[in-house]
Amino acid sequence: xxxxxxxxxxxxxxxxxxxxxxxxxxxxxxxxxxxxxxxxxxxxxxxxxxxxxxxxxxxxxxxxxxxxxxxxxxxxxxxxxxxxxxxxxxxxxxxxxxxxxxxxxxxxxxxxxxxxxxxxxxxxxxxxxxxxxxxxxxxxxxxxxxxxxxxxxxxxxxxxxxxxxxxxxxxxxxxxxxxxxxxxxxxxxxxxxxxxxxxxxxxxxxxxxxxxxxxxxxxxxxxxxxxxxxxxxxxxxxxxxxxxxxxxxxxxxxxxxxxxxxxxxxxxxxxxxxxxxxxxxxxxxxxxxxxxxxxxxxxxxxxxxxxxxxxxxxxxxxxxxxxxxxxxxxxxxxxxxxxxxxxxxxxxxxxxx
Amino acid sequence: xxxxxxxxxxxxxxxxxxxxxxxxxxxxxxxxxxxxxxxxxxxxxxxxxxxxxxxxxxxxxxxxxxxxxxxxxxxxxxxxxxxxxxxxxxxxxxxxxxxxxxxxxxxxxxxxxxxxxxxxxxxxxxxxxxxxxxxxxxxxxxxxxxxxxxxxxxxxxxxxxxxxxxxxxxxxxxxxxxxxxxxxxxxxxxxxxxxxxxxxxxxxxxxxxxxxxxxxxxxxxxxxxxxxxxxxxxxxxxxxxxxxxxxxxxxxxxxxxxxxxxxxxxxxxxxxxxxxxxxxxxxxxxxxxxxxxxxxxxxxxxxxxxxxxxxxxxxxxxxxxxxxxxxxxxxxxxxxxxxxxxxxxxxxxxxxx
DNA sequence: TTATCCTTGCTAATCGTTTAGCTGACACGG
DNA sequence: CCGTGTCAGCTAAACGATTAGCAAGGATAA
Numbered sequence: 001x002x003x004x005x006x007x008x009x010x011x012x013x014x015x016x017x018x019x020x021x022x023x024x025x026x027x028x029x030x031x032x033x034x035x036x037x038x039x040x041x042x043x044x045x046x047x048x049x050x051x052x053x054x055x056x057x058x059x060x061x062x063x064x065x066x067x068x069x070x071x072x073x074x075x076x077x078x079x080x081x082x083x084x085x086x087x088x089x090x091x092x093x094x095x096x097x098x099x100x101x102x103x104x105x106x107x108x109x110x111x112x113x114x115x116x117x118x119x120x121x122x123x124x125x126x127x128x129x130x131x132x133x134x135x136x137x138x139x140x141x142x143x144x145x146x147x148x149x150x151x152x153x154x155x156x157x158x159x160x161x162x163x164x165x166x167x168x169x170x171x172x173x174x175x176x177x178x179x180x181x182x183x184x185x186x187x188x189x190x191x192x193x194x195x196x197x198x199x200x201x202x203x204x205x206x207x208x209x210x211x212x213x214x215x216x217x218x219x220x221x222x223x224x225x226x227x228x229x230x231x232x233x234x235x236x237x238x239x240x241x242x243x244x245x246x247x248x249x250x251x252x253x254x255x256x257x258x259x260x261x262x263x264x265x266x267x268x269x270x271x272x273x274x275x276x277x278x279x280x281x282x283x284x285x286x287x288x289x290x291x292x293x294x295x296x297x298x299x300x301x302x303x304x305x306x307x308x309x310x311x312x313x314x315x316x317x318x319x320x321x322x323x324x325x326x327x328x329x330x331x332x333x334x335x336x337x338x339x340x341x342x343x344x345x346x347x348x349x350x351x352x353x
Numbered sequence: 354x355x356x357x358x359x360x361x362x363x364x365x366x367x368x369x370x371x372x373x374x375x376x377x378x379x380x381x382x383x384x385x386x387x388x389x390x391x392x393x394x395x396x397x398x399x400x401x402x403x404x405x406x407x408x409x410x411x412x413x414x415x416x417x418x419x420x421x422x423x424x425x426x427x428x429x430x431x432x433x434x435x436x437x438x439x440x441x442x443x444x445x446x447x448x449x450x451x452x453x454x455x456x457x458x459x460x461x462x463x464x465x466x467x468x469x470x471x472x473x474x475x476x477x478x479x480x481x482x483x484x485x486x487x488x489x490x491x492x493x494x495x496x497x498x499x500x501x502x503x504x505x506x507x508x509x510x511x512x513x514x515x516x517x518x519x520x521x522x523x524x525x526x527x528x529x530x531x532x533x534x535x536x537x538x539x540x541x542x543x544x545x546x547x548x549x550x551x552x553x554x555x556x557x558x559x560x561x562x563x564x565x566x567x568x569x570x571x572x573x574x575x576x577x578x579x580x581x582x583x584x585x586x587x588x589x590x591x592x593x594x595x596x597x598x599x600x601x602x603x604x605x606x607x608x609x610x611x612x613x614x615x616x617x618x619x620x621x622x623x624x625x626x627x628x629x630x631x632x633x634x635x636x637x638x639x640x641x642x643x644x645x646x647x648x649x650x651x652x653x654x655x656x657x658x659x660x661x662x663x664x665x666x667x668x669x670x671x672x673x674x675x676x677x678x679x680x681x682x683x684x685x686x687x688x689x690x691x692x693x694x695x696x697x698x699x700x701x702x703x704x705x706x
Numbered sequence: 707t708t709a710t711c712c713t714t715g716c717t718a719a720t721c722g723t724t725t726a727g728c729t730g731a732c733a734c735g736g
Numbered sequence: 737c738c739g740t741g742t743c744a745g746c747t748a749a750a751c752g753a754t755t756a757g758c759a760a761g762g763a764t765a766a
Contacts, residue, residue, distance in 0.1 A: 002752055013716050018754060025755090028714070048479040049405045050752035053721050058402065060445075068431050071641075074421045081421065081448040090481070092413075093446040095434040126401040127722095128443070233645070262645050269647070288424075292586070292615050292642045294622070355722055366746050371724060378725090381744065403722035406751050480752095 001044050010038045021046060061315060062129035064094045066137045071287050072304050076135055076156055079308020087316050092129050131315045152318035156311035157304075159201055159330070166318075168311040168331040170302045172202050175335035176209030176254075177216075179282050179300060182337060183252045184217045187346040188280065192225035192250035194239045194260050206256050206284070225250050229260050236263025244271040244279070251346060252280040258290045261297055265342070276344035286338055295341035306333045354397050363391045374399060414668060415482035417447045419490045424640050425657050429488055429509055432661020440669050445482050484668045505671035509664035510657075512554055512683070519671075521664040521684040523655045525555050528688035529562030529607075530569075532635050532653060535690060536605045537570050540699040541633065545578035545603035547592045547613050559609050559637070578603050582613050589616025597624040597632070604699060605633040611643045611652055618646060618695070629697035639691055648694035659686045 007014040012031055019025040020035040027035075038044070052058045061084055065073050081091055131151050136158035155167040183191050193210055196203030214221045227242065229235040236255055240263060243249055255261035261283030265275050275281055275295060283290055283299035290297040310331050317324060360367040365384055372378040373388040380388075391397070405411045414437050418426050434444055484504050489511035508520040536544050546563055549556030567574045580595065582588040589608055593616060596603055608614035614636030618628050628634055628648060636643055636652035643650040663684050670677060 003754095004752075014753080015717080015755075016715060019715085022754085026714070031715085045479055047406075047752050048481050049402060049411065050721090051754075052402045053400075053406050053723090053752080054754045056721075063446075068427045068434065074427045077446070078421050078448060078450070081446065082450060085448075085450075091446045091448075093416075093430070093434065093444045095431060095438075095444075126398055128401050259645075266647060287641070289642050289645045292612075293645065294619060294647070356724095357722075367723080368725075368747080369745060372745085375724085379744070384745085400722050403751090404724075406722080406753090407724045409751075 001042050002047065003044075006035070006038050006042070006044055009042075010034045056127075058128060058130055059089050060092045060129045061089050061312070062092045062094060062132040063135065064096065064132060065135045066096050068093075068095050070137050071285070072137070072157060072302065073135055075304035076308040076311070079305035079310075080133060080156070080312040081308070082305075083309045083312035083316070087312075089130075089312075089316065131319055133311050133315055135311075152315050154311050154314050154318075156307055164329075166314055166324075166329050166331075168307050168314060168333065170307060170333045170335050172205035172335075173209040173212070175300050175337070176206040176256075176284075177213040178209075179254055179284075179337060180210050180213035181217065183254065183280065183282065183343065184213070184219075186252075186280070186343055188250075188252040189219065190222065190225065190248070190250040190252070192227070192243050192253045193221075194227050194229040194236060194253060194255040194264060196256040196260075197230045198228055203256060210254065229256065231257050231259060233259045233263040236260030237267045238263075240264030240267030241271065244268055244273060250279065252282070252343065254282045254284075256284050258283040258285045258287045258297060258299055261299065261342075262289060262293055265293060265297070276342050280343040282343060290338075290340070293342075298340045298342045299338055300335050301338045302335050303333050354395050355400065356397075359388065359391050359395070359397055362395075363387045409480075411481060411483055412442050413445045413482045414442050414665070415445045415447060415485040416488065417449065417485060418488045419449050421446075421448050423490050424638070425490070425510060425655065426488055428657035429661040429664070432658035432663075433486060433509070433665040434661070435658075436662045436665035436669070440665075442483075442665075442669065484672055486664050486668055488664075505668050507664050507667045507671075509660055517682075519667055519677075519682050519684075521660050521667060521686065523660060523686045523688050525558035525688075526562040526565070528653050528690070529559040529609075529637075530566040531562075532607055532637075532690060533563050533566030534570065536607065536633065536635065536696065537566070537572075539605075539633070539696055541603075541605040542572065543575065543578065543601070543603040543605070545580065545596050545606045546574075547580050547582040547589060547606060547608045547617060549609040549613075550583045551581055556609060563607065582609065584610050584612060586612045586616040589613030590620045591616075593617030593620030594624065597621055597626060603632065605635070605696070607635045607637075609637050611636040611638045611640045611650060614650055614652065614695075615642060615646055618650070629695050633696040635696060643691075643693070646695075651693045651695045652691055653688050654691045655688050656686050 003014045003017050007017045010017065010031075012035060016027055016031060017035050017039075020027050020032050021039070048059075061080070063077060063080060065077070068074065068077070077091070077093075084091055129151075132153045133156055134153065135156045153165055155165060157169065159167055159169050180191060193207075195207060198204065198207075211221065224246075225243070227239040229239055236259060239260070240253065240255075243253060243264075244267060253261075253264055255264050261281050265281055268275050268279050268281070273279060281297065283297045286299045286301035290299045310333060314324075314331065317327075356367045356370050360370045363370065363384075365388060369380055369384060370388050370392075373380050373385050374392070401412075414433070416430060416433060418430070421427065421430070430444070430446075437444055482504075485506045486509055487506065488509045506518055508518060510522065512520055512522050533544060546560075548560060551557065551560075564574065577599075578596070580592040582592055589612060592613070593606065593608075596606060596617075597620060606614075606617055608617050614634050618634050621628050621632050621634070626632060634650065636650045639652045639654035643652045663686060667677075667684065670680075
């Protein structure tokens with residue numbers, strides 16, 4: 001069943017059927033009615049492939065992810081999906097892993113960066129998508145992609161080191177600052193930090209926020225209380241143990257993610273101390289586990305769905321040729337703390353801020 | 354840049370270019386070389402939309418999910434994605450939520466079942482996908498979809514009540530039986546069960562496995578130790594408390610998912626008892642939290658990626674017209690226990706099995 | 707009445723491929 | 737030398753829509 005058959009059955013031309021279906025031109029009531037009757041009788045739907053070929057638009061947004069199982073990815077996709085759906089777009093998903101087999105054919109492509117580039121161009125040049133959202137977990141160097149691309153591209157979650165490309169991230173620095181200030185306000189002064197992998201962007205940005213909080217509170221951070229972690233539970237545990245074993249241990253620990261916070265909490269318990277009575281703990285990410293630890297972890301919630309929504313909106317605005325010249329290249333979604341049970345209020349001699 | 358231009362530049366016909374690119378017909382070495390040179394010089398890639406229109410095949414598999422944030426969904430998609438990629442297929446993702454806005458237009462569609470049907474037919478009749486995988490979290494009644502569909506459809510994760518449609522599930526019953534037997538083997542006899550929502554398929558299937566284990570072990574289950582849950586943490590906590598407060602409490606509790614198991618563990622701790630010394634606990638799902646509870650939860654792992662792989666394989670086999678008449682409609686992926694620290698071995702008078 | 711304008715609806719070109727079917731060249735056997 | 741077979745490579749139709757541009761008819765004004 002195609003438009004020609006519908007036209008024939010309704011006794012009109014294919015052009016008229018198209019006009020009726022798309023509402024792109026006036027058609028007299030009786031012809032319109034005849035067309036609609038035939039259409040609904042046969043359950044006809046326009047062939048979107050043919051339409052795409054003609055109008056040079058697929059209404060597909062390509063979503064490229066490093067690994068869909070990453071804890072933040074599904075919620076981001078959910079946001080993208082929702083906003084895309086509202087605007088008549090569909091999502092063509094590409095798990096980078098899925099392209100592995102393809103890359104093996106061209107085995108000169110080994111660098112991750114090149115693989116992302118290749119994946120994106122595969123997506124674009126096959127003309128299967130109108131635009132691409134790259135959901136990056138790490139701050140990759142994607143220089144060089146941009147030049148090759150004439151279609152909208154936005155990076156979600158991770159920041160673009162390349163400033164020419166639009167991106168939607170969350171506010172690592174401010175919320176980290178806020179988290180530390182929150183601890184100050186609860187009376188804490190000896191505040192320890194277990195960092196993320198220090199070469200990564202989020203770890204650096206979060207550290208910046210931490211230092212700003214100290215500065216604005218008028219305290220000098222104690223360097224011996226700032227320990228390097230690597231985002232993993234085990235690091236949280238071992239750094240936590242070290243802190244607990246100090247002769248003058250901290251009263252609060254800010255672990256830069258929930259996994260390390262969990263490790264730290266366990267280290268504290270295993271040392272026979274209590275969270276939060278003896279030592280308070282704040283995490284980051286608000287993953288599912290945060291709500292099931294005992295006590296429940298006070299942490300930072302990233303509005304992942306909001307990131308997805310904003311990324312999709314940006315891409316759609318670009319597709320619709322909205323004037324974006326005044327909009328900043330980087331959209332930063334605010335984070336918020338979720339207060340649970342791992343932070344105690346203490347009375348510190350110097351008083352609250 | 355299209356095939357005509359390439360043909361022109363290489364001094365051959367478009368047919369020849371197509372034959373070279375697809376390897377569908379012999380072309381002399383020099384012509385082939387000329388074509389390839391022009392192709393790589395201009396970085397030409399065939400327009401897949403035009404190709405799809407011509408060959409009536411999109412190489413897209415539609416993946417319909419209830420909500421991508423569901424804990425099991427991403428891993429399943431990962432599996433689908435991998436197998437699809439290996440075979441040259443791409444994934445068009447449809448979060449059911451994303452179609453919400455679309456459905457509002459046709460507001461007569463209110464029933465969830467109708468919405469799934471509508472979503473699937475939207476996917477199919479737009480000719481945007483060659484086949485559909487429906488990742489269902491619940492055992493929906495999807496009768497009626499099948500008649501309307503002439504393209505491959507497989508249901509992943511949830512079972513199809515409709516027997517005509519192929520599905521890929523996991524083995525609720527056997528693994529539940531195994532879990533209970535494991536407890537028997539560790540010396541437990543007073544074994545309690547906290548069920549899932551009893552009207553759902555997984556809850557019923559898991560219960561069947563539990564009862565079979567008792568039967569095969571030659572024990573009568575104590576009805577007072579079988580309590581209804583609803584998959585949520587709170588139910589696990591309250592049912593757990595009830596069990597702990599009994600005058601003859603169980604030595605082991607099988608909670609039908611990890612969330613309830615977590616609740617139960619907390620109830621036990623809060624009653625001043627120890628897991629596993631006083632009461633052992635087994636969960637189901639092996640979600641992330643299972644590995645971070647203290648002690649780490651012994652639970653059942655569902656091979657989610659395996660489900661995705663199998664679902665994609667089935668759909669691809671159907672697309673490639675492999676003879677599937679002898680293959681069973683339902684593929685059941687085995688589960689396995691992951692032994693951690695919430696089960697203790699006890700000496701029971703009657704001895705081990 | 708005639709010129710002008712507006713509206714509806716048609717014809718046919720177009721998007722970029724694939725592929726059936728034809729042509730012509732060449733090889734080979736009788 | 738002719739008939740036959742094989743093969744490379746071409747032409748052109750087809751896939752199913754959209755849309756520019758034209759034709760025809762009716763309304764309106766002078």
